[in-house]
Amino acid sequence: MQAADNTVVLIHYTLTGDSGEVIDTSEGREPLAYLQGSGNIIPGLEKALSGKRAGDKLKVSIEPADAYGIREDELVQVVPRSAFGGAADLEVGMQFQAQTPAGVRVVTIVEVEGDDITLDGNHPLAGERLHFDVVVAEVRAATEEELTHGHVHGPGGHHH
């Protein structure tokens, strides 16, 4: 079976950045399962996997626009410490949901300087070119329930 809209695709992958550092890998885990055509994974990778079959291997480089987007400067804001309702221990790297000019986003604290807290609403991989080394483990038809939910159930997918 070929990966097409409404099929479930299971992949083993290693993701590296431009400088060759490994950002994420499925090595040692069960393969990642996603529903082709549902935007479960970044658009560039979904496109590259279209038409692939179990056993196919591919290496693909994906530009930021087809990955986690380009960086948007207006998503970086400085807010006063008081905006956190007196929460202690604000540290660089902490993440939470917040209102931004682009709607509710996961934001990351990127700088703490006295009472000035700098938040970045860009995805941590925004602006990065991503390199995927992928082996297709399996392609199967999606169940009715998976199509209704828009995601995969069972191994490598949602458990609920």
Ligand code: ZN
């Ligand atoms: Zn579900």
